[in-house]
Amino acid sequence: MPSMLIELRVEMDDGTTYDVVADQRDVARWEIQDFGCPIGQIDTRMHLAYRWLAWSALTRRQQITLSWPDFDRDCVEVIDPPDADEGTAGDVDPGQPAPSALASSPSPGAPVNR
Numbered sequence: 001m002p003s004m005l006i007e008l009r010v011e012m013d014d015g016t017t018y019d020v021v022a023d024q025r026d027v028a029r030w031e032i033q034d035f036g037c038p039i040g041q042i043d044t045r046m047h048l049a050y051r052w053l054a055w056s057a058l059t060r061r062q063q064i065t066l067s068w069p070d071f072d073r074d075c076v077e078v079i080d081p082p083d084a085d086e087g088t089a090g091d092v093d094p095g096q097p098a099p100s101a102l103a104s105s106p107s108p109g110a111p112v113n114r
Helices: 024-031 039-060 068-074
Strands: 006-012 017-022 075-079
Touching (some): 006 039, 017 039, 024 039, 039 068, 039 075, 068 075
Antiparallel strands (some): 006 017
């Protein structure tokens, strides 16, 4: 079974943000909720699931003390955290090498120094 770590960024109504990692403990708790579902069907309740997983992880780690209804009321959104390695729109495509100032091969007919 693959690792079950879900990185989440939470934004609350007051502007507070949290970065938290939900793990298998949180997923297992989600699956037994009346409104939960098996993890393989999470896409049917994606927004609710991510909000609940974030709340579960934050309360488990004692970062918040809000009840689920209060958290659900005050939570603006739960998203994937920005990746520190992600570039900006102006960056070079990581699949393409950066242009070089030097020619990589001699032009046809140019002498080759060896």
